[in-house]
Amino acid sequence: MGLNKLIICLLIVIPFRKLFSQETTKDTIKTTNLSEVILTATRTARQLSSLPLPVTLIHKKKIIQSGTIILNEQTGIITVSDESGFEGVQIQGIASDYILILIDGVPLVGRSAGNFDLSRLTVGNIKQIEVVKGPSSSLYGSEALGGVINIITEKPKTETLEGNVSYRIGSFTQQDINLDIKQRIKKFRYGFFANRFSSEGYDLNPDVEGQTVNPFENYTLNGRVFYDFNNNLSLFSSLRFYDQTQEAGFTFDDTVFEGDTKEQEWNAHLRLDHKWNDKFDVDYELYYTNYTANERLANPISDEVLSDSDFDQKLLRPEVRGNYTFAKAGTITAGLGFQYDELDRTFFDEKVTFNSQYLYAQYDVNPVEKLNIIVGGRFDNHSEYSNQFSPKLALRYKLTDAIALKGSVGYGFKAPDFRQLYFDFTNSAVGYTVLGYNVAIDKLQELQAQGQILDVVVSTSELDNPLEAESSIGYNLGITYKKGKWNTELNLFRNDFKNLIDTRIIARKTNGQNVFSYVNFDEIYTTGLEVNAGYKINENLNINAGYQLLYAFDKTKEQLVENGEVFVREPQTNQTVAVEKKDYFGLVNRSRHNANFKVFYNIPKVKANVNLRLLYRSKYAQFDTNGNGLIDSYDNSFIDGYITTNIAASKTFSKDFNVQVGANNLLDYRDENIPALPGIQGYVKINYQF
Amino acid sequence: MKTMNTIKAIATSALFIGFTSCSSDDDDTQQPDPVQSEQVVNLAAPQTGGQGQPIGGEFAKFNFETGMQTTSDTDWDIAFRGTTIAVNGGTVTGTADEPTRNGNAGATIASGTFASVATADGLTFTQDVDASFAVPTGSDNGWYNYNPQTNIISAIPGKILVFRTRDGKYAKVEILSYYLDQDSSNPNSGRHYTFNYVYNPNEGETSLQ
Structure with missing residues (x-):
């Protein structure tokens, strides 16, 4: 505790001491770094330092120098393992389930019990990673409660063939092979990227049967083509493929079952950028992705199959969005789109599909030179749950050249996922059952007809109203200080979640076990502060320190206590x-x-x-x-x-x-x-x- | 081998049950009979079957008045078999080898610390009926939780069982452990109850402290 307090004090005091002592200095170096442009926060290119939202930008250069994916080295972002050992991000105390992951602005699907496994992503051909903290559903819809992580790939620029090839070997026979080439030939540009990553895994607990991480190998291929028809019309297309095979094993009743877990992912992304004139441009975008996972475990001697599970999710999303810039009165961004989701998996009776249509608009304006206002909202109409309206307001006020205040408040939501609605799972070893909300009544009747139900402990009328989307309101209030060698930011945050979906017992079975289903009940909050301070001692020596204080509690439980x-x-x-x-x-x-x-x-x-x-x-x-x-x-x-x-x-x-x-x-x-x-x-x- | 050991353990511990009570509580001389506060250690509650097979076996019966386990067909208040608790009131629920109910016992589960449940006044007592025990069975339904990962039965904290005895007196029980010597590290030593109880021997009196 003492150490922690000291760190906070240092982080807060040092920059401000500097701030006050330097107030009179006039010779500030213009440090505006033109490459610090963020696309994710507003869906327009915006200077990082001018944004009213808490945003983290991670450059390719830092990733290469660090030799690892460094999301968890950023203040306010950590990676945590879920119960299955998958690593997901946590931003401002908000779990991976509520953080949207994008590549070039389009979402990745395929979550395991809500968590997005970050190890699926390789960063060999990226330009930067942008992280917007706080609810961003006003632009991105579902899942963007805790924030958005957008991985931006690099656009080919030079006429000569450019690229790199690398090989890395590390502990646990971790091998990482990368090939990245890109080139521009007049109006045509292309990029090709290939990665193979493998490891023998490791075992942290030799007393327990099986390894902590089993051996795996994966491949990522990404081809991209760009074509500039003219100055006003350009095409971007990308095709990405990911394939992973990991050994799997499970010991049950002293019998060893072995098999493989296979994952595959396709992402096809097509975008036409049309600049009508200096004031007005439109993007037409089509995106398709398919994620599949399969795990089969069998006894290698008797060939008895212990489990064989499939997961096949598809998403298709056409979207049109445009920006209109007024002469002196800001920029309007608006978009509309349609999303088709489909999931076919083990423990579902049949393939299920979702449809949604959405519309969003945002107005980004500086009414006076020192004040930037972004106001926006998005409306989602969904086939399976009630419509969502997600507003957002963000302000930045420039107090001096060095100091700015920023504040934002926004709404975020996460649609109930397929599993929460359609799951039909009975644990064969123990005998409990988990039912999705939408199928709970029917399935319960089936179980009753089979004589498996002792009694139903909730009134079935409680299962009549549709499950609500989980939602949050997030507040961020910050101050930034950027002058000379200093780049400091302090941000206070609070996120209030309601309607969190969790399981509850809906019936008791004759075998003494329970039937669970999903229900909206939890209300939680996460609150705290983030401080980040960067100091450039000289052109070559850079120091950065960050700290996050976090309180994350369940309101209902707090009351019960x-x-x-x-x-x-x-x-x-x-x-x-x-x-x-x-x-x-x-x-x-x-x-x-x-x-x-x-x-x-x-x-x-x-x-x-x-x-x-x-x-x-x-x-x-x-x-x-x-x-x-x-x-x-x-x-x-x-x-x-x-x-x-x-x-x-x-x-x-x-x-x-x-x-x-x-x-x-x-x-x-x-x-x-x-x-x-x-x-x-x-x-x-x-x-x-x- | 394991089963042999278990049987031995059950047998030995059953022998000692009678000797393991201790007494405390202040002497409130106004009342003719002071409220008794006791602890029962390692009461063995074996069962047969389970894990998909029909459950059976004699219940281990307990008499609050004597503070002892009993084999009497009539002078018992509550009875244990595995995780199941029966009361001497109501009817048989329909499982094998149940004792007949000839008293007016009932049960309810109160929420709180053991000390905070100070009276039986105002509580509603239920009795065993066809297909349902007064103390609900199953994980998280009654007094215990079963963790399928660790296979451990743990008494849910804050669940205080309050009983009306066969003859209209009141007692409260806090189950502390389901394992021999309160050591859950060996799942085979389960079905051994250790519990605290407070018994008010004065008929019609609801005070439990």
Whole structure:
């Protein structure tokens, strides 16, 4: 705690001390970096520093220098493992389920129990990653409650063939092979990217049968074609393919079952940019994606099949959007689109489809020079749940050349997913059943007819009204200071969620087990602050420190605790005691404190660079262990706070040959309960640029 | 092998049950009979069948008046078999080997710490009926939770069982553990109840403290 407080104080005090002492200096260096353009926040190209929203931009250069996907090295963003060990992002304490992942502005599908597994993404051909924090449903619709992560690929620019090929080998026989080429031939540009990534996996807990991460190999192919018909009309098209095979195994009743998990993904993206005149341009976009996953586990000797599950999701989305810029009165952005979703999977009776139509508009204006206002909203009409209107308002006020205030409030929602509506699953080993909301009544009647139901514990009229979309209202209030060598930002946030969907018991079965279905009930909030401070000591030495303070609680549970209605067994006597407010720890997988510290150092003389990144995550809980439905200080699934140390160094030889050596988790921090953190991971990478 | 050990353990622990009570509580001399606050340790409640097979076996019967386990067909208040608790009131629910009910016992589940449940006044008691026990069976329905990952039965904290005895007196029970010596690390040592109870021996009196 003492250390944490010290960090906060330093982060807050240092920049402002500087701020006040330098107030009178006039000779500010113009540091406007033209490459710091963000597309995601407004769907128009906007200077990062001018935006009224909390936005993080991660350049390709930083990713390459760091030698790893570095989303979790950004202040306010961490990656956490879900119960199945998949890694997802958490932004401002909001889980991966509520964060939309885009590539070049179009969404990726294929989530496992809500979580988007980030390891599916490779970053070999990207230009930058843009992260907009806070609800962004006003532009992007469903899932954009906690934020949007947009991966922007690089557009070919040079007439000569340009590209690179690289090979990286690291601990656990991790091999990463990349080929990226791109070229411009007059009006025609193309880019081709191929990646193969494989690992033998690792085992953090040899006492338990099976490995923590099983061996896998995956391939990503991405071809892109650009064509400029003329100055006003250009075409972009991209076809991406991803394929992964991972060994799978499961021991049940002393029998080992083996098999593979296969994942495949197609993304086809076509966009025509039409500039009618200086004021008006329109994008016509067509996007199709298909994600499939299959897992088959069988006894290798008897060929007895333990499980065979399929998942096949498709999404088709045409969209038209336009920008109209008034002479001196801002820009209007508007779009409309149609989305077709389809999912066919094991534990569904039949293929299910969703249709939705949507319309959005945004007005971005500076009524006076120092004030920027963005106001927008989106209307989604959906075939399966009630219509959603998602408004958003954001303001930025420039106090001085260096200091700006910004604030935003927005609505975000997440549609009930296919699983929550159509699941029909009975656990064969234990015997409980989980039913999707829309099929619950029918399925319950089937089970009753089979004599499997002892009694129904909810009134079926409660299942008549459609399941509501989960929704949130997010508030962000920040101040930025950017002057000379400093680039500092402080942001306070609060997100109020309601109608969160969770399971509840709807009936008891004659086998003593329960039938679960989904219901809207939870109300949670996440609130806290983020501070980030960057200081450029000189052109070559860059220091950055960040901190996030987070409180994430369930409002209903907080109330129950206050009423003295939550109990726990005192471990010494096993007697019931009431959980007190100080014992309520908050939501799972949330750390009160997260901090990062990064140093990047360039040594141009020898064409080398070196960097050190420290990440701290304070204590968090994995799950409720004492059955009272919340995390309290009596639970024993806590993971102690820890620091990860990552380093990397690279040197360029001759002109175009680069060698990188690095180590993630250099201090070899290990905990068998953190599946995504194996011991030290060293690596060597050779890159040839042409 | 395992089953043999279990049977041995059950048998030995059953022998000791009678000796394991201890007493406390202040002496309130106004009342003729003081409220009794006791602990029962390792009451064995074996069952046969389960896991898809029909459940059977004798219930382990308990008498609040003596504070002892009993084999009497009439002088019992509550009875245990596996995770199931029967009361001596109402009718048989229809499972095999159930004792006949000849008293007027009833049960209800109150919410709170053991101390906070101070009276039986105002509580509604139910009795065993066809196809349903007064103390609901099944994970999270009554007094326990079953975790399918760890196979552990744990008594849900804050669930205080309040009983009307066969002869109209009141008692409250907090089950502390379902495992021998309150050690759940070996699932085979299950079906051993340790519980605290408070019994008011004065007929019609609802005070439970």
